[in-house]
Amino acid sequence: MSERRSGSAAFDRPPGLTYNPPVMKWIYIEDIAAWAGQSVEIRGWVYNKRSSGKVRFLIIRDGTGILQATHFSERKDDPLFAKLDGLTQESSVIVRGLIREDKRAPGGFELVLEDIDVLQVARDYPITPKEHSTPFLMSNRHLWLRSQKQHAVLEVRAEVIRAIRGFFDSRKFRLMDTPILTPSACEGTTTLFETQYFDQKAYLSQSGQLYNEATAMAFGKVYCFGPTFRAERSKTRKHLIEFWMVEPEVAFAELEDIIELGTDLVVDIVGRVLERRRKELEILERDPAPLEKIGKPFPRLTYEQAVPELKKRGSSMQPGEDLGAPEESLLSEMFDLPVCVTHFPASIKAFYMQPDPARPDLVLGVDFLASEGYGEIIGGGQRIHDPALLEEKLREHNLPRDPYAWYLDLRKFGTVPHSGFGLGVERMVSWMCGIRHIRETIPFPRLLYRIYP
Amino acid sequence: MSERRSGSAAFDRPPGLTYNPPVMKWIYIEDIAAWAGQSVEIRGWVYNKRSSGKVRFLIIRDGTGILQATHFSERKDDPLFAKLDGLTQESSVIVRGLIREDKRAPGGFELVLEDIDVLQVARDYPITPKEHSTPFLMSNRHLWLRSQKQHAVLEVRAEVIRAIRGFFDSRKFRLMDTPILTPSACEGTTTLFETQYFDQKAYLSQSGQLYNEATAMAFGKVYCFGPTFRAERSKTRKHLIEFWMVEPEVAFAELEDIIELGTDLVVDIVGRVLERRRKELEILERDPAPLEKIGKPFPRLTYEQAVPELKKRGSSMQPGEDLGAPEESLLSEMFDLPVCVTHFPASIKAFYMQPDPARPDLVLGVDFLASEGYGEIIGGGQRIHDPALLEEKLREHNLPRDPYAWYLDLRKFGTVPHSGFGLGVERMVSWMCGIRHIRETIPFPRLLYRIYP
Numbered sequence: 029m030s031e032r033r034s035g036s037a038a039f040d041r042p043p044g045l046t047y048n049p050p051v052m053k054w055i056y057i058e059d060i061a062a063w064a065g066q067s068v069e070i071r072g073w074v075y076n077k078r079s080s081g082k083v084r085f086l087i088i089r090d091g092t093g094i095l096q097a098t099h100f101s102e103r104k105d106d107p108l109f110a111k112l113d114g115l116t117q118e119s120s121v122i123v124r125g126l127i128r129e130d131k132r133a134p135g136g137f138e139l140v141l142e143d144i145d146v147l148q149v150a151r152d153y154p155i156t157p158k159e160h161s162t163p164f165l166m167s168n169r170h171l172w173l174r175s176q177k178q179h180a181v182l183e184v185r186a187e188v189i190r191a192i193r194g195f196f197d198s199r200k201f202r203l204m205d206t207p208i209l210t211p212s213a214c215e216g217t218t219t220l221f222e223t224q225y226f227d228q229k230a231y232l233s234q235s236g237q238l239y240n241e242a243t244a245m246a247f248g249k250v251y252c253f254g255p256t257f258r259a260e261r262s263k264t265r266k267h268l269i270e271f272w273m274v275e276p277e278v279a280f281a282e283l284e285d286i287i288e289l290g291t292d293l294v295v296d297i298v299g300r301v302l303e304r305r306r307k308e309l310e311i312l313e314r315d316p317a318p319l320e321k322i323g324k325p326f327p328r329l330t331y332e333q334a335v336p337e338l339k340k341r342g343s344s345m346q347p348g349e350d351l352g353a354p355e356e357s358l359l360s361e362m363f364d365l366p367v368c369v370t371h372f373p374a375s376i377k378a379f380y381m382q383p384d385p386a387r388p389d390l391v392l393g394v395d396f397l398a399s400e401g402y403g404e405i406i407g408g409g410q411r412i413h414d415p416a417l418l419e420e421k422l423r424e425h426n427l428p429r430d431p432y433a434w435y436l437d438l439r440k441f442g443t444v445p446h447s448g449f450g451l452g453v454e455r456m457v458s459w460m461c462g463i464r465h466i467r468e469t470i471p472f473p474r475l476l477y478r479i480y481p
Numbered sequence: 482m483s484e485r486r487s488g489s490a491a492f493d494r495p496p497g498l499t500y501n502p503p504v505m506k507w508i509y510i511e512d513i514a515a516w517a518g519q520s521v522e523i524r525g526w527v528y529n530k531r532s533s534g535k536v537r538f539l540i541i542r543d544g545t546g547i548l549q550a551t552h553f554s555e556r557k558d559d560p561l562f563a564k565l566d567g568l569t570q571e572s573s574v575i576v577r578g579l580i581r582e583d584k585r586a587p588g589g590f591e592l593v594l595e596d597i598d599v600l601q602v603a604r605d606y607p608i609t610p611k612e613h614s615t616p617f618l619m620s621n622r623h624l625w626l627r628s629q630k631q632h633a634v635l636e637v638r639a640e641v642i643r644a645i646r647g648f649f650d651s652r653k654f655r656l657m658d659t660p661i662l663t664p665s666a667c668e669g670t671t672t673l674f675e676t677q678y679f680d681q682k683a684y685l686s687q688s689g690q691l692y693n694e695a696t697a698m699a700f701g702k703v704y705c706f707g708p709t710f711r712a713e714r715s716k717t718r719k720h721l722i723e724f725w726m727v728e729p730e731v732a733f734a735e736l737e738d739i740i741e742l743g744t745d746l747v748v749d750i751v752g753r754v755l756e757r758r759r760k761e762l763e764i765l766e767r768d769p770a771p772l773e774k775i776g777k778p779f780p781r782l783t784y785e786q787a788v789p790e791l792k793k794r795g796s797s798m799q800p801g802e803d804l805g806a807p808e809e810s811l812l813s814e815m816f817d818l819p820v821c822v823t824h825f826p827a828s829i830k831a832f833y834m835q836p837d838p839a840r841p842d843l844v845l846g847v848d849f850l851a852s853e854g855y856g857e858i859i860g861g862g863q864r865i866h867d868p869a870l871l872e873e874k875l876r877e878h879n880l881p882r883d884p885y886a887w888y889l890d891l892r893k894f895g896t897v898p899h900s901g902f903g904l905g906v907e908r909m910v911s912w913m914c915g916i917r918h919i920r921e922t923i924p925f926p927r928l929l930y931r932i933y934p
Contacts, residue, residue: 091701248544
């Protein structure tokens with residue numbers, strides 16, 4: 029098979045609908061063990077290379093793994109040598125050869141090179157093994173994704189998402205996608221993205237919860253899972269402008285039910301990452317020991333129990349104030365497990381939260397703070413089911429009634445207690461991977477002033 | 482156990498963190514078969530009721546199914562009679578009793594009522610068994626979702642989505658979420674939603690494809706699956722303003738590979754719906770016979786083969802024009818299977834589409850048109866991999882180079898042929914369910930001028 033040239037004519041195929049199957053079986057590196065002893069084709073990119081005298085080592089990545097291809101020749105003028113020596117980092121190639129088990133090779137297998145097509149020799153790939161600044165890497169995010177560490181983080185992300193969907197699907201929660209474009213900016217527009225929706229204004233959703241409450245009354249137990257948006261002018265390592273959130277909602281569930289559900293979910297995700305993404309945690313140098321301790325039940329503190337603990341640990345937070353990032357870290361460092369903080373002052377929480385019947389100044393809400401100081405991963409609680417009380421809360425919060433007419437309907441036509449929560453995917457991934465800055469946990473992070481690429 | 486009253490005191494629980502488990506096992510109707518012969522608790526809403534002399538029948542829905550609860554008494558003053566007779570459609574209740582197999586009951590089981598808690602008697606539920614206008618139902622979408630038909634459509638939707646994720650996950654495609662907020666409105670702003678992103682403009686994504694091309698070079702085979710947005714001023718039964726799309730992208734794949742992938746995906750979804758959602762198709766009076774015929778391979782037509790066929794069938798479309806909805810319907814009615822239309826004129830397709838090497842005026846694109854006249858469900862093709870050609874196409878389309886700098890990078894650093902497509906979830910669901918209007922295939926449709934609830 030002749031070498032393919034880079035450039036516009038490089039991949040010419042016969043015209044029309046006829047199709048040339050590859051000469052050898054094209055396989056992915058992750059499946060290599062099944063092909064030991066056979067000749068295959070690998071399509072990918074040059075990750076690295078080494079040479080010593082009569083041997084050439086080409087490290088190939090194909091997006092699913094990394095494989096060493098070797099070529100040995102006594103001939104100095106071996107034509108493959110010339111091809112191999114001209115290759116640079118991220119050059120695109122198709123290699124063919126025999127898969128051979130070799131304990132010394134990374135991954136335990138190597139390919140004995142028989143043939144190579146060079147599709148393109150990459151010139152001046154900007155991300156080299158040397159150190160680069162974060163802004164530089166962020167501006168080259170489309171290429172940075174190819175690096176081993178970023179690759180590992182995003183494999184963990186995909187695993188976390190699969191774990192979440194598997195968890196809710198196996199418990200027969202109905203996936204009910206909630207809308208992104210919503211008509212009202214009831215709770216103020218300061219952190220909302222606004223857009224013109226034909227003849228009116230619309231806003232990008234910050235949560236599917238209110239809609240979940242409607243679908244929960246129709247389907248019993250539901251979840252939505254999609255992107256959410258907060259136009260916050262805050263530049264912290266825990267905030268993204270656009271992030272993914274899974275939100276279950278359960279009719280007839282009360283605070284305790286939802287704490288149990290959230291606990292099971294977190295334990296399930298952690299277990300699945302440990303089971304299937306060991307290799308990635310290793311690449312990330314993430315010590316798995318703290319994750320291996322995660323199990324039921326999680327420790328609990330009421331807000332009023334938490335305040336003196338925080339004071340003892342030097343926080344200047346005043347009773348009645350919301351927990352900030354430093355307080356979350358302090359509480360989270362008290363335990364080896366995630367901690368559930370419950371029964372917050374009503375004044376710092378949303379209008380729809382169910383008051384504690386014994387202490388109407390507190391609400392039946394819960395925040396899950398991840399261990400190791402990673403802070404909030406889940407926020408949720410029980411929603412007000414009583415129509416008169418909900419109307420009263422709308423008035424107290426100076427919220428208009430009209431945009432909430434449909435939401436009030438849910439309390440008029442067969443109201444039931446119900447509860448739910450939201451889990452932020454990127455914060456979960458950041459905890460799993462042991463990375464302190466959330467920007468690496470999503471393929472293309474949206475940050476304050478950063479929207480490229 | 483005493484009756485719970487509706488109103489704010491109805492669900493009082495002891496304060497603090499202690500929790501009262503229910504007296505009997507709370508189960509969901511979908512799991513009822515496993516509980517035959519046992520006493521259980523069902524929590525739900527009154528769907529309907531009947532009475533005749535000494536018997537009361539209460540039809541309960543709990544979001545997972547419908548169950549008949551019966552009560553028989555010789556006593557006219559039986560206290561349960563009074564409770565049952567006061568119930569209205571959508572009243573919320575907790576019923577307890579023995580599950581008994583009964584072939585005459587809908588679903589094959591019934592509950593012999595022992596006790597009932599009435600949580601709230603619903604007054605004047607607006608959706609009654611009589612006919613309602615579509616605008617009325619759309620304005621009450623939050624309640625309409627509870628009706629049996631809407632329920633069935635959305636169960637099919639959830640199944641279609643599970644099928645899609647299962648398909649790509651089992652083929653080891655990596656889920657790589659692409660951003661919704663994007664920085665440039667390169668192809669014109671007419672169908673884009675615009676928002677202020679701090680100090681610049683941003684636009685809601687119409688497709689994750691360009692970003693998929695970057696992640697495909699990092700992960701080999703990827704997919705994104707999320708909401709997309711088109712601010713089209715068109716009011717047709719096939720268009721939503723906000724809709725969900727799954728988009729796979731495969732490095733080293735060419736047009737034929739992606740046609741095979743799309744075919745496998747469609748066959749897989751149809752098979753899964755037929756296997757698991759028969760009951761829902763029945764409720765929707767959807768004849769499954771046309772779906773049972775769906776199998777590989779799908780018939781194919783090039784655009785140039787399609788044009789004379791359309792003319793024969795009375796279309797006034799001129800050669801070189803894009804296929805409109807009527808043309809899609811005409812072509813789709815030629816076959817019992819979805820049809821793949823390929824090799825479109827470059828002039829009607831996007832700048833990034835790979836030209837046919839033998840006919841550079843045509844592009845290696847494909848549209849899948851569903852059978853039975855449902856029209857396009859998939860659009861995709863092979864992307865330009867040659868950097869010089871892509872630059873040339875940008876110039877031809879009068880597109881600025883800067884916003885595409887990162888996209889051009891993908892052709893500079895190890896370019897490879899690659900292909901992908903997008904499948905519209907709502908159109909697929911509409912075809913599966915046999916509903917002609919797409920507005921019922923998503924929980925809260927966003928249509929021209931309609932964004933409430």
